[in-house]
Every structure is written in C-alpha cells, then in structure tokens.
Amino acid sequence: MEDLQRGSTIRRLISSCIKDDYYISASLIHLYMQCGDITNAQLLFDTTTTKKHYQCYIKNNQPNKAIDLFNEIKNPNEIIINLLFNACAELRTEEALNLIKKVSQDMSKSFYSNPHLLTSLLDALIKCSDCSNAEIVFTKITKSIIHYGSLMNGFNKENNPLKTLHLFNQMKLDGFVLDLIIYLCVLKALSKIGDESICQSIVKQIPYSFLVDNNIQNALIDMWIRLK
CATH class of the missing domain: 1.25.40 (Serine Threonine Protein Phosphatase 5, Tetratricopeptide repeat)
Structure with missing residues (x-):
C-alpha cells in the first residue's frame, strides 16, 4: 500500500511528461499492476502515446507496425499483449501465429486470469487458423x-x-x-x-x-x- 501511495505521488509530480515517455508510463503501469490497482493501470495506459500508436496502426490496417512496436518493448504488460493479439488477428499469417504462440507461452501465468486477454488470444488463434490451440484456451475462459x-x-x-x-x-x-x-x-x-x-x-x-x-x-x- 505504501508503494502504491508513493507511486501515485510520483505520478502527480511528473504528470506532464508521463504520456510521452514510454519508460516512465510503463514503470508506473507496472507498479499499479503489481499492487493490484488494475483501474489506475488501465486509466494511465489509456492516456499513453504507446496505446494511441497501437490503436492507430490497427485501425488503419497496419498491424505489422503494431507488431514492430511490440518488439521494441521490454517486459510488455497484459494490456500491450492484448493489443498485440489484436494486431496478429488482423494479419492472419503464419508469422503472426508463431508470435501469438511464443508470447502466450512466455507471458506471466497471472495474465491467464484476465478474461479480456484470453478472449483476444482465442480470437487471434481462431483467425490464424489454429483451432487446436484455441480449443485449449476455450477451456480456460468463462464462456x-x-x-x-x-x-x-x-x-x-x-x-x-x-x-x-x-x-x-x-x-x-x-x-x-x-x-x-x-x-x-x-x-x-x-x-x-x-x-x-x-x-x-x-x-x-x-x-x-x-x-x-x-x-x-x-x-x-x-x-x-x-x-x-
């Protein structure tokens, strides 16, 4: 709780530069996630340049650029991974499928409790023609x-x-x-x-x-x- 309060204080002090600095915003998002404050993590991410770039690339049918952006990020959180799965679902290529498999295998086990992330993973696998793995994910979600x-x-x-x-x-x-x-x-x-x-x-x-x-x-x- 003390760490969360310190993080909130830091955020207020540097709020003017958070949205354009990925490393600061990513660190604060990570802090909120670690402290179980999903609401503030989502609110902060919604204001960041990173999310806007992702959404812009996907909306404008440029999923490859969204994937390139993902590859530049170290230790992506579940929100970033969710957007990656959305981009891969748009690509529907073998390369996209391989990336989906790798990321889903490497991501934290705790991420599997996120229903939105699992839904995006399920959708990406289906659209990349991998219903065998989609079926496995299907057993883990609230249907x-x-x-x-x-x-x-x-x-x-x-x-x-x-x-x-x-x-x-x-x-x-x-x-x-x-x-x-x-x-x-x-x-x-x-x-x-x-x-x-x-x-x-x-x-x-x-x-x-x-x-x-x-x-x-x-x-x-x-x-x-x-x-x-």
Missing part, C-alpha cells in the same frame, strides 16, 4: 455465446464440422439460449457432414422466428442441395 460462435466458425473454416456440432450440443447442455449466428454455424457444419438424419433432427430444433430469416433459409437451401 459466452460469442466465444462459442467464434470457435464454431473456426472449426467450420478448418473443415471440422463434427467439433462444431459438439459445441452446439455442449451449449444446449450448459443452458445457453441459442441465437441466429449459432444456428448459421450449425447449418454450415451440417452441409459439410452430409448426414440427412442429423440434419432433420437439428432443423426441427430451430425456432420458427429464425426459420423465416433469409440467411437461415439460404443456409438450409445450401444444406439440402449438398445432401442430394
């Missing part, structure tokens, strides 16, 4: 319907429809209320499996309000055509 949909979509892209159906069944067991996106993922998986009895069984489970949706109808047409 939402968005997480399920993302992984289902990834399995479909990797031509692994049976795993999509497994997730569908798991969602029902866990009591999730399934939405339109989930049913679209399931129908796409069914079109790849080509088992008429399974198709009929699942189509019967789709609520009528979804059956009248154009996207669902198109997915159904595609599925039935592939069965013939």
Whole structure:
C-alpha cells in the first residue's frame, strides 16, 4: 500500500511528461499492476502515446507496425499483449501465429486470469487458423455465446464440422439460449457432414422466428442441395 501511495505521488509530480515517455508510463503501469490497482493501470495506459500508436496502426490496417512496436518493448504488460493479439488477428499469417504462440507461452501465468486477454488470444488463434490451440484456451475462459460462435466458425473454416456440432450440443447442455449466428454455424457444419438424419433432427430444433430469416433459409437451401 505504501508503494502504491508513493507511486501515485510520483505520478502527480511528473504528470506532464508521463504520456510521452514510454519508460516512465510503463514503470508506473507496472507498479499499479503489481499492487493490484488494475483501474489506475488501465486509466494511465489509456492516456499513453504507446496505446494511441497501437490503436492507430490497427485501425488503419497496419498491424505489422503494431507488431514492430511490440518488439521494441521490454517486459510488455497484459494490456500491450492484448493489443498485440489484436494486431496478429488482423494479419492472419503464419508469422503472426508463431508470435501469438511464443508470447502466450512466455507471458506471466497471472495474465491467464484476465478474461479480456484470453478472449483476444482465442480470437487471434481462431483467425490464424489454429483451432487446436484455441480449443485449449476455450477451456480456460468463462464462456459466452460469442466465444462459442467464434470457435464454431473456426472449426467450420478448418473443415471440422463434427467439433462444431459438439459445441452446439455442449451449449444446449450448459443452458445457453441459442441465437441466429449459432444456428448459421450449425447449418454450415451440417452441409459439410452430409448426414440427412442429423440434419432433420437439428432443423426441427430451430425456432420458427429464425426459420423465416433469409440467411437461415439460404443456409438450409445450401444444406439440402449438398445432401442430394
């Protein structure tokens, strides 16, 4: 607590030069994180030039520059790593995937308790076509319907429809209320499996309000055509 108070005092004294000096801001962010003051760590990071650069690069479709910036930073905190995963998700290359794996393996174990970081890691792995490792991350997070949909979509892209159906069944067991996106993922998986009895069984489970949706109808047409 005493260290945290000293850090806050120092921040007030040098507030005018923090935002443009990475080393000062990074040190203070690290102090806040070590003392468990996540709120002030996030607030400070939100004002720094580093974050603005990251966001600018990602927003302007320049993820390579965001990665170059990451490589210049020693001992990146979880906020920086989160932005790195976002940049890698935009690149979707083998090099980006290798960096994701390396950083996720090397980062502090405590970072795995950060749900936002894990969600970004999951998204990056899926978009870089590594659903095997994404599936491992998936087991460690508090799951939402968005997480399920993302992984289902990834399995479909990797031509692994049976795993999509497994997730569908798991969602029902866990009591999730399934939405339109989930049913679209399931129908796409069914079109790849080509088992008429399974198709009929699942189509019967789709609520009528979804059956009248154009996207669902198109997915159904595609599925039935592939069965013939």
